[in-house]
Amino acid sequence: MIEKKDVSLERAVLIGIITQDQDETKLKEYLDELEFLTFTAGGYAVKRFTQKMDRPDPKTFIGSGKMEQVRVFVEENDITTAIFDDELSAAQERNISKILGIKILDRTNLILDIFAQRAQTSYARTQVELAQCEYLLPRLRGMWTHLERQKGGIGMRGPGETEIETDRRIVRDKISLLKERIKTIDKQMAVQRGNRGKMVRVALVGYTNVGKSTLMNVISKSDVFAENKLFATLDTTVRKVVIQNLPFLLSDTVGFIRKLPTQLVDSFKSTLDEVREADLLLHVVDISHPNFEEHIASVEKILGEIDSGDKPTIMVFNKIDAYEAEPLEADDLETERTEKHYSLEEWKSTWMSKLGNNALFISALNKQNLEDFKKRVYDEVRDIHITRFPYNHFLYPDYNYEDMK
Incomplete structure:
Protein backbone atom coordinates (compact mmCIF):
# COMPACT_ATOMS: atom_id res chain seq x y z
CA MET A 1 0.00 0.00 0.00
CA PHE A 115 -1.78 12.40 17.89
CA ALA A 116 1.23 13.42 19.99
CA GLN A 117 3.15 14.30 16.81
CA ARG A 118 0.25 16.24 15.30
CA ALA A 119 -0.91 18.21 18.33
CA GLN A 120 -0.08 21.89 17.73
CA THR A 121 -2.00 23.90 20.32
CA SER A 122 -1.68 23.58 24.09
CA TYR A 123 -5.29 22.33 24.20
CA ALA A 124 -4.62 19.47 21.77
CA ARG A 125 -1.36 18.61 23.54
CA THR A 126 -3.19 18.51 26.88
CA GLN A 127 -5.87 16.19 25.48
CA VAL A 128 -3.28 13.85 23.98
CA GLU A 129 -1.23 13.82 27.19
CA LEU A 130 -4.35 12.90 29.16
CA ALA A 131 -5.12 10.02 26.79
CA GLN A 132 -1.50 8.82 27.01
CA CYS A 133 -1.55 8.87 30.83
CA GLU A 134 -4.82 6.92 30.95
CA TYR A 135 -3.33 4.37 28.53
CA LEU A 136 -0.09 4.16 30.54
CA LEU A 137 -1.55 3.73 34.03
CA PRO A 138 -2.50 0.01 33.84
CA ARG A 139 0.78 -0.77 32.02
CA LEU A 140 3.23 0.64 34.55
CA ARG A 141 4.10 -2.77 36.00
CA GLY A 142 5.58 -3.87 32.71
CA MET A 143 7.96 -0.92 32.78
CA TRP A 144 9.59 -2.23 35.99
CA THR A 145 10.71 -5.64 34.67
CA HIS A 146 14.34 -4.56 35.17
CA LEU A 147 13.73 -4.89 38.93
CA GLU A 148 12.57 -8.51 38.77
CA ARG A 149 16.12 -9.80 39.33
CA GLN A 150 16.20 -7.98 42.67
CA LYS A 151 14.66 -10.92 44.52
CA GLY A 152 14.64 -9.78 48.13
CA GLY A 153 17.61 -9.92 50.50
CA ILE A 154 18.76 -7.28 52.96
CA GLY A 155 17.73 -3.86 51.81
CA MET A 156 16.21 -5.29 48.61
CA ARG A 157 12.70 -6.27 49.72
CA GLY A 158 10.00 -4.98 47.38
CA PRO A 159 11.73 -1.97 45.80
CA GLY A 160 9.92 -2.55 42.52
CA GLU A 161 6.48 -2.45 44.13
CA THR A 162 7.38 0.76 45.95
CA GLU A 163 8.58 2.36 42.72
CA ILE A 164 5.45 1.24 40.85
CA GLU A 165 3.10 2.63 43.49
CA THR A 166 5.01 5.90 43.47
CA ASP A 167 4.73 6.12 39.69
CA ARG A 168 1.04 5.22 39.79
CA ARG A 169 0.46 8.04 42.23
CA ILE A 170 2.37 10.44 39.99
CA VAL A 171 0.36 9.40 36.91
CA ARG A 172 -2.97 9.61 38.77
CA ASP A 173 -2.07 13.10 40.01
CA LYS A 174 -1.07 14.05 36.46
CA ILE A 175 -4.42 12.78 35.11
CA SER A 176 -6.31 14.86 37.69
CA LEU A 177 -4.22 17.93 36.81
CA LEU A 178 -4.79 17.49 33.07
CA LYS A 179 -8.54 17.01 33.55
CA GLU A 180 -8.71 20.25 35.56
CA ARG A 181 -6.70 22.04 32.88
CA ILE A 182 -9.07 20.78 30.18
CA LYS A 183 -12.09 21.92 32.23
CA THR A 184 -10.58 25.41 32.45
CA ILE A 185 -9.91 25.56 28.70
CA ASP A 186 -13.40 24.17 28.01
CA LYS A 187 -14.94 27.04 29.97
CA GLN A 188 -12.88 29.56 28.01
CA MET A 189 -13.91 27.95 24.71
CA ALA A 190 -17.57 27.88 25.79
CA VAL A 191 -17.36 31.64 26.38
CA GLN A 192 -15.79 32.09 22.93
CA ARG A 193 -18.59 30.06 21.33
CA GLY A 194 -21.14 32.12 23.23
CA ASN A 195 -19.57 35.32 21.95
CA ARG A 196 -20.17 34.24 18.36
CA GLY A 197 -23.82 35.13 18.77
CA LYS A 198 -26.57 33.27 17.00
CA MET A 199 -24.82 32.74 13.68
CA VAL A 200 -25.62 29.41 12.02
CA ARG A 201 -22.90 26.85 12.75
CA VAL A 202 -21.84 24.23 10.22
CA ALA A 203 -19.36 21.45 11.08
CA LEU A 204 -17.31 19.29 8.74
CA VAL A 205 -17.18 15.72 10.03
CA GLY A 206 -15.90 12.49 8.53
CA TYR A 207 -13.35 9.74 8.56
CA THR A 208 -9.70 10.75 8.72
CA ASN A 209 -8.03 11.73 5.43
CA VAL A 210 -11.25 12.24 3.43
CA GLY A 211 -10.44 15.85 2.44
CA LYS A 212 -12.23 17.89 5.11
CA SER A 213 -9.38 20.40 5.49
CA THR A 214 -9.02 20.76 1.71
CA LEU A 215 -12.74 21.48 1.45
CA MET A 216 -12.46 23.95 4.36
CA ASN A 217 -9.68 25.80 2.53
CA VAL A 218 -11.68 25.99 -0.70
CA ILE A 219 -14.89 27.24 0.92
CA SER A 220 -13.41 29.65 3.45
CA LYS A 221 -10.38 30.72 1.37
CA SER A 222 -8.25 30.02 4.45
CA ASP A 223 -5.04 28.03 4.88
CA VAL A 224 -5.86 25.07 7.12
CA PHE A 225 -3.13 22.41 7.16
CA ALA A 226 -3.98 19.54 4.81
CA GLU A 227 -1.84 16.50 3.99
CA ASN A 228 -2.28 12.98 2.62
CA LYS A 229 -1.70 11.40 6.01
CA LEU A 230 -4.03 10.27 8.76
CA PHE A 231 -5.00 12.83 11.42
CA ALA A 232 -3.40 15.80 9.63
CA THR A 233 -5.81 18.00 11.60
CA LEU A 234 -6.28 17.66 15.36
CA ASP A 235 -7.28 21.15 16.40
CA THR A 236 -10.77 22.38 15.59
CA THR A 237 -10.58 25.32 13.19
CA VAL A 238 -13.50 27.74 12.92
CA ARG A 239 -13.85 30.22 10.06
CA LYS A 240 -16.52 32.73 9.10
CA VAL A 241 -17.80 31.94 5.62
CA VAL A 242 -20.07 34.02 3.39
CA ILE A 243 -21.96 32.41 0.51
CA GLN A 244 -23.80 35.02 -1.55
CA ASN A 245 -25.00 37.43 1.16
CA LEU A 246 -25.27 34.89 3.97
CA PRO A 247 -22.60 34.54 6.71
CA PHE A 248 -22.18 31.41 8.83
CA LEU A 249 -19.48 29.68 10.90
CA LEU A 250 -17.72 26.63 9.46
CA SER A 251 -15.62 24.32 11.67
CA ASP A 252 -13.17 21.60 10.67
CA THR A 253 -12.83 18.82 13.26
CA VAL A 254 -10.56 15.87 14.00
CA GLY A 255 -11.12 12.89 11.72
CA PHE A 256 -12.62 9.65 13.00
CA ILE A 257 -11.24 6.15 12.54
CA ARG A 258 -12.29 2.54 13.12
CA LYS A 259 -11.21 1.09 16.47
CA LEU A 260 -10.66 4.62 17.78
CA PRO A 261 -9.08 4.25 21.25
CA THR A 262 -11.50 4.82 24.12
CA GLN A 263 -9.00 7.17 25.76
CA LEU A 264 -9.04 9.43 22.69
CA VAL A 265 -12.82 9.43 22.38
CA ASP A 266 -13.09 10.53 26.00
CA SER A 267 -10.32 13.14 25.96
CA PHE A 268 -11.37 14.61 22.60
CA LYS A 269 -15.09 14.77 23.33
CA SER A 270 -14.63 18.38 24.40
CA THR A 271 -13.03 19.18 21.04
CA LEU A 272 -16.12 17.73 19.42
CA ASP A 273 -18.31 20.30 21.16
CA GLU A 274 -18.20 22.15 17.83
CA VAL A 275 -20.02 19.15 16.36
CA ARG A 276 -22.51 18.95 19.23
CA GLU A 277 -23.40 22.62 18.92
CA ALA A 278 -23.53 22.69 15.12
CA ASP A 279 -26.84 23.40 13.38
CA LEU A 280 -25.79 21.45 10.28
CA LEU A 281 -23.26 18.67 9.64
CA LEU A 282 -21.41 18.18 6.38
CA HIS A 283 -20.41 14.51 6.47
CA VAL A 284 -17.47 14.30 4.06
CA VAL A 285 -16.82 10.86 2.54
CA ASP A 286 -13.88 9.70 0.41
CA ILE A 287 -15.88 7.87 -2.24
CA SER A 288 -12.70 6.70 -3.94
CA HIS A 289 -11.83 4.55 -0.90
CA PRO A 290 -12.93 0.92 -1.37
CA ASN A 291 -14.32 0.79 2.18
CA PHE A 292 -16.11 4.13 2.24
CA GLU A 293 -19.39 2.57 3.41
CA GLU A 294 -17.67 1.21 6.53
CA HIS A 295 -16.15 4.63 7.09
CA ILE A 296 -19.64 6.15 7.02
CA ALA A 297 -20.84 3.60 9.59
CA SER A 298 -17.83 4.34 11.87
CA VAL A 299 -18.48 8.08 11.74
CA GLU A 300 -22.20 7.65 12.41
CA LYS A 301 -21.38 5.40 15.40
CA ILE A 302 -19.14 8.05 16.97
CA LEU A 303 -21.66 10.82 16.20
CA GLY A 304 -24.21 8.75 18.12
CA GLU A 305 -21.79 8.47 21.04
CA ILE A 306 -21.52 12.26 21.28
CA ASP A 307 -25.31 12.80 20.91
CA SER A 308 -25.07 14.25 17.41
CA GLY A 309 -26.49 11.42 15.34
CA ASP A 310 -29.84 13.09 14.68
CA LYS A 311 -28.57 16.46 13.44
CA PRO A 312 -29.45 17.71 9.93
CA THR A 313 -26.74 16.23 7.71
CA ILE A 314 -25.63 16.62 4.10
CA MET A 315 -23.52 13.75 2.74
CA VAL A 316 -20.63 15.15 0.71
CA PHE A 317 -19.02 12.44 -1.42
CA ASN A 318 -15.57 13.84 -2.12
CA LYS A 319 -12.71 12.77 -4.43
CA ILE A 320 -14.93 11.85 -7.37
CA ASP A 321 -11.91 12.63 -9.57
CA ALA A 322 -10.07 9.69 -7.97
CA TYR A 323 -12.96 7.21 -8.08
CA GLU A 324 -12.30 4.09 -10.15
CA ALA A 325 -14.52 1.04 -10.37
CA GLU A 326 -12.73 -2.28 -10.27
CA PRO A 327 -12.77 -3.64 -13.83
CA LEU A 328 -14.62 -6.85 -14.61
CA GLU A 329 -12.95 -8.90 -17.30
CA ALA A 330 -15.27 -9.63 -20.22
CA ASP A 331 -14.19 -13.28 -20.44
CA ASP A 332 -14.37 -13.84 -16.67
CA LEU A 333 -17.64 -15.70 -16.22
CA GLU A 334 -16.95 -16.82 -12.65
CA THR A 335 -16.53 -13.40 -11.05
CA GLU A 336 -19.80 -12.04 -9.72
CA ARG A 337 -20.43 -8.35 -10.34
CA THR A 338 -20.57 -6.56 -6.97
CA GLU A 339 -20.53 -3.03 -5.61
CA LYS A 340 -16.78 -2.73 -6.17
CA HIS A 341 -17.52 -2.86 -9.92
CA TYR A 342 -20.12 -0.06 -9.80
CA SER A 343 -19.61 3.12 -11.74
CA LEU A 344 -20.21 6.42 -9.97
CA GLU A 345 -23.59 6.74 -11.70
CA GLU A 346 -24.58 3.27 -10.53
CA TRP A 347 -23.67 4.20 -6.96
CA LYS A 348 -25.91 7.25 -7.20
CA SER A 349 -28.88 5.00 -7.98
CA THR A 350 -28.35 2.80 -4.89
CA TRP A 351 -29.21 3.79 -1.29
CA MET A 352 -27.67 7.18 -2.07
CA SER A 353 -30.70 8.04 -4.20
CA LYS A 354 -32.84 8.01 -1.03
CA LEU A 355 -30.79 10.95 0.29
CA GLY A 356 -32.17 13.17 -2.47
CA ASN A 357 -30.53 16.59 -2.51
CA ASN A 358 -28.68 15.69 0.69
CA ALA A 359 -26.17 13.72 -1.38
CA LEU A 360 -23.53 15.83 -3.14
CA PHE A 361 -20.68 14.59 -5.32
CA ILE A 362 -17.62 16.81 -5.53
CA SER A 363 -13.85 17.02 -5.81
CA ALA A 364 -12.54 19.62 -3.36
CA LEU A 365 -9.04 19.29 -4.82
CA ASN A 366 -10.09 19.92 -8.43
CA LYS A 367 -13.07 22.12 -7.45
CA GLN A 368 -15.56 19.94 -9.33
CA ASN A 369 -19.27 20.63 -8.64
CA LEU A 370 -18.37 23.18 -5.98
CA GLU A 371 -20.99 25.67 -7.18
CA ASP A 372 -23.72 23.04 -6.69
CA PHE A 373 -22.24 22.30 -3.26
CA LYS A 374 -22.26 25.98 -2.25
CA LYS A 375 -25.82 26.40 -3.50
CA ARG A 376 -27.05 23.42 -1.45
CA VAL A 377 -25.25 24.57 1.70
CA TYR A 378 -26.57 28.10 1.17
CA ASP A 379 -30.17 26.84 0.90
CA GLU A 380 -29.87 24.77 4.08
CA VAL A 381 -28.15 27.52 6.07
CA ARG A 382 -30.71 30.06 4.84
CA ASP A 383 -33.60 27.88 6.03
CA ILE A 384 -31.99 27.56 9.49
CA HIS A 385 -31.30 31.30 9.54
CA ILE A 386 -34.87 32.17 8.61
CA THR A 387 -36.18 29.93 11.37
CA ARG A 388 -33.92 31.74 13.81
CA PHE A 389 -34.58 35.25 12.42
CA PRO A 390 -38.00 34.90 10.77
CA TYR A 391 -38.52 38.54 9.78
CA ASN A 392 -35.20 39.53 8.24
CA HIS A 393 -36.72 41.05 5.05
CA PHE A 394 -33.46 42.78 4.17
CA LEU A 395 -31.57 39.51 3.77
CA TYR A 396 -34.42 37.59 2.11
CA PRO A 397 -36.71 40.03 0.26
CA ASP A 398 -37.92 37.26 -2.08
CA TYR A 399 -38.82 34.78 0.67
CA ASN A 400 -42.50 33.93 1.21
CA TYR A 401 -42.91 34.88 4.87
CA GLU A 402 -46.56 33.84 4.79
CA ASP A 403 -45.26 30.25 5.03
CA MET A 404 -43.83 31.09 8.45
CA LYS A 405 -47.18 32.01 9.93
Missing part, protein backbone atom coordinates in the same frame (compact mmCIF):
# COMPACT_ATOMS: atom_id res chain seq x y z
CA ILE A 2 2.77 2.45 0.99
CA GLU A 3 5.39 2.51 -1.76
CA LYS A 4 7.82 4.92 -0.14
CA LYS A 5 10.76 3.06 1.45
CA ASP A 6 12.72 5.90 3.07
CA VAL A 7 15.74 4.59 4.98
CA SER A 8 14.90 7.01 7.79
CA LEU A 9 11.59 5.22 8.46
CA GLU A 10 11.42 2.67 11.28
CA ARG A 11 11.24 -0.91 9.99
CA ALA A 12 8.15 -2.60 11.40
CA VAL A 13 6.12 -5.80 11.13
CA LEU A 14 2.33 -5.76 11.38
CA ILE A 15 0.47 -8.52 13.22
CA GLY A 16 -3.25 -9.34 13.19
CA ILE A 17 -5.56 -12.30 13.65
CA ILE A 18 -8.52 -13.78 11.77
CA THR A 19 -11.42 -14.57 14.12
CA GLN A 20 -15.13 -15.35 13.92
CA ASP A 21 -15.85 -11.62 14.11
CA GLN A 22 -13.07 -10.60 11.70
CA ASP A 23 -12.61 -12.61 8.51
CA GLU A 24 -9.60 -12.50 6.20
CA THR A 25 -11.03 -9.72 4.03
CA LYS A 26 -11.82 -7.56 7.05
CA LEU A 27 -8.36 -8.15 8.52
CA LYS A 28 -6.73 -7.10 5.26
CA GLU A 29 -8.68 -3.82 5.35
CA TYR A 30 -7.61 -3.19 8.95
CA LEU A 31 -3.97 -4.01 8.19
CA ASP A 32 -4.05 -1.69 5.17
CA GLU A 33 -5.18 1.05 7.51
CA LEU A 34 -2.60 0.02 10.12
CA GLU A 35 0.09 0.28 7.43
CA PHE A 36 -1.03 3.82 6.63
CA LEU A 37 -1.02 4.65 10.34
CA THR A 38 2.51 3.23 10.58
CA PHE A 39 3.66 5.38 7.66
CA THR A 40 2.00 8.45 9.17
CA ALA A 41 3.85 7.83 12.45
CA GLY A 42 7.21 7.52 10.68
CA GLY A 43 7.52 3.79 10.04
CA TYR A 44 7.55 1.36 7.13
CA ALA A 45 5.72 -1.99 7.22
CA VAL A 46 8.20 -4.59 5.96
CA LYS A 47 5.93 -7.62 6.41
CA ARG A 48 2.52 -8.69 7.74
CA PHE A 49 1.90 -11.73 9.93
CA THR A 50 -1.61 -13.13 10.29
CA GLN A 51 -3.06 -16.14 12.09
CA LYS A 52 -6.50 -17.71 12.26
CA MET A 53 -7.61 -18.14 15.89
CA ASP A 54 -10.88 -18.41 17.81
CA ARG A 55 -9.66 -15.68 20.15
CA PRO A 56 -6.36 -13.93 20.91
CA ASP A 57 -3.88 -15.85 23.06
CA PRO A 58 -4.13 -14.32 26.56
CA LYS A 59 -0.32 -14.47 26.99
CA THR A 60 1.13 -13.50 23.60
CA PHE A 61 -1.89 -12.53 21.41
CA ILE A 62 -0.77 -14.99 18.68
CA GLY A 63 0.25 -18.65 19.06
CA SER A 64 3.75 -19.76 20.03
CA GLY A 65 4.53 -21.17 16.57
CA LYS A 66 3.58 -17.95 14.81
CA MET A 67 5.44 -15.92 17.44
CA GLU A 68 8.59 -17.93 16.68
CA GLN A 69 8.19 -17.10 12.96
CA VAL A 70 7.95 -13.42 13.87
CA ARG A 71 11.02 -13.64 16.14
CA VAL A 72 13.17 -15.24 13.41
CA PHE A 73 12.05 -12.67 10.82
CA VAL A 74 12.72 -9.81 13.25
CA GLU A 75 16.27 -11.02 13.91
CA GLU A 76 17.09 -11.66 10.25
CA ASN A 77 15.66 -8.41 8.83
CA ASP A 78 16.73 -5.70 11.28
CA ILE A 79 13.16 -5.02 12.45
CA THR A 80 12.87 -2.46 15.26
CA THR A 81 9.10 -2.43 15.92
CA ALA A 82 6.21 -4.92 16.04
CA ILE A 83 2.75 -3.38 15.72
CA PHE A 84 -0.41 -5.31 16.64
CA ASP A 85 -3.77 -4.41 15.09
CA ASP A 86 -5.70 -4.78 18.34
CA GLU A 87 -5.13 -3.41 21.82
CA LEU A 88 -2.75 -5.53 23.91
CA SER A 89 -3.10 -6.10 27.63
CA ALA A 90 -0.20 -5.10 29.87
CA ALA A 91 0.70 -8.79 30.35
CA GLN A 92 0.64 -9.53 26.61
CA GLU A 93 2.81 -6.51 25.86
CA ARG A 94 5.31 -7.55 28.53
CA ASN A 95 5.47 -11.20 27.38
CA ILE A 96 5.83 -10.32 23.68
CA SER A 97 8.58 -7.82 24.46
CA LYS A 98 10.58 -10.53 26.26
CA ILE A 99 10.32 -12.88 23.27
CA LEU A 100 11.00 -10.41 20.43
CA GLY A 101 13.32 -8.00 22.23
CA ILE A 102 12.10 -5.00 20.20
CA LYS A 103 9.61 -2.16 20.63
CA ILE A 104 6.03 -3.45 20.90
CA LEU A 105 3.09 -1.23 19.96
CA ASP A 106 -0.63 -1.87 19.58
CA ARG A 107 -3.09 0.07 17.45
CA THR A 108 -4.04 2.35 20.35
CA ASN A 109 -0.42 3.20 21.18
CA LEU A 110 0.29 3.92 17.52
CA ILE A 111 -2.66 6.31 17.18
CA LEU A 112 -1.68 8.05 20.43
CA ASP A 113 1.82 8.53 19.03
CA ILE A 114 0.45 10.10 15.85
